[in-house]
Amino acid sequence: MSQSDITIRQARPTLDEGLKFASYMNSASNGGFAKLFGKRFEEIISNAYLEPNHDLSYETALFAEVDGTIVGMISGYTAEQYQAFSKDVVKRFAGRSKLRIALIYAMIAPMMRFLHTYDDGDFYVEFLAVDEAQRGQGIGSKLLQALEDRARATQSTQFAIDVAAHNKVARRLYERHGFAMVARWPRTRIVSPNILRMTKPLSLRTQGSTSDAVN
Numbered sequence: 001m002s003q004s005d006i007t008i009r010q011a012r013p014t015l016d017e018g019l020k021f022a023s024y025m026n027s028a029s030n031g032g033f034a035k036l037f038g039k040r041f042e043e044i045i046s047n048a049y050l051e052p053n054h055d056l057s058y059e060t061a062l063f064a065e066v067d068g069t070i071v072g073m074i075s076g077y078t079a080e081q082y083q084a085f086s087k088d089v090v091k092r093f094a095g096r097s098k099l100r101i102a103l104i105y106a107m108i109a110p111m112m113r114f115l116h117t118y119d120d121g122d123f124y125v126e127f128l129a130v131d132e133a134q135r136g137q138g139i140g141s142k143l144l145q146a147l148e149d150r151a152r153a154t155q156s157t158q159f160a161i162d163v164a165a166h167n168k169v170a171r172r173l174y175e176r177h178g179f180a181m182v183a184r185w186p187r188t189r190i191v192s193p194n195i196l197r198m199t200k201p202l203s204l205r206t207q208g209s210t211s212d213a214v215n
C-alpha cells in the first residue's frame with residue numbers, strides 16, 4: 001500500500017463512528033477503558049462521542065480510511081480546549097455504571113492527574129490506534145502527521161503524548177516523529193515507570209513532515 005492510498009478525514013457524529021471510536025480508544029489503552037467502564041463501555045462512549053465540547057467528542061478525532069473503510073483513529077486537543085471542555089458528559093451517559101466509574105477513577109486519581117496535566121501551548125494526543133491487520137504500513141504515521149498539522153494550525157508550541165512504558169512499537173513511532181521522553185509515572189525512581197510523557201517542540205519538523213490536507 002502506498003501513502004496515497006490512505007485518506008485521513010475528520011470524524012463524523014454518527015453512532016457507527018462512535019462505536020469505532022470506542023474500539024480504537026480501548027485498543028490505545030490496551031483494554032483499560034473497557035475494564036474501567038464495564039460491560040456498557042461501547043454504549044457509554046459512543047453516545048458521549050456524539051456530543052460536542054469534551055475530550056471524547058467526535059470533534060477531537062480523525063479517522064484513517066483505505067478503500068473507504070476506516071482502519072485507524074487519532075484524537076487530540078489543545079491545553080486551552082481541555083480547560084474549556086465539559087467534564088460531565090460521560091457521567092451523563094454512564095447511568096447505573098456511574099458509581100463503578102467514580103470508584104475506579106478515585107483509585108487511579110494520581111495517574112489521571114499525570115495524564116491530564118498539560119502545559120500552556122501543548123497539543124495533546126489522546127488516542128492513536130490502527131486495526132491490527134493494517135499495522136506496519138504507515139497508517140499510524142499518517143494519522144500522527146495529520147494531527148500534528150492540526151496542532152500547528154492551533155498555534156500550539158508543543159505536541160505531547162503519554163505512552164505505556166512497555167509499548168515499544170508506539171515509542172519507536174513517536175521517536176521517529178521527533179518525540180522525546182520528558183517525564184515518567186510513577187515519578188519515583190524506586191519502581192519502573194508505567195507511563196512515559198513524550199513531547200515534540202512544534203518548531204521541529206521531522207522527516208515525513210509533509211502531509212496531505214485532511215479531507
Ligand SMILES: CC(C)(COP(=O)(O)OP(=O)(O)OC[C@H]1O[C@@H](n2cnc3c(N)ncnc32)[C@H](O)[C@@H]1OP(=O)(O)O)[C@@H](O)C(=O)NCCC(=O)NCCS
Pocket residue numbers: 001027028029128129130131134135136137138139140141142162163164167169170172173176
Ligand atoms: C502504535 C500503532 C498505532 C502504530 O500504527 P502503524 O500503522 O502500525 O504505524 P506505522 O505503520 O506508521 O509505523 C509502524 C512501523 O511500520 C513501519 N512502516 C511504516 N510504513 C511502512 C510500510 N509502507 N511498509 C513497511 N513498514 C512500514 C514503520 O517504519 C514502523 O516501524 P518501526 O516500528 O520500526 O518504527 C499501532 O501499532 C497500534 O494501533 N497499536 C495498538 C494501540 C497502541 O499501542 N496505540 C498507541 C498508544 S500510545
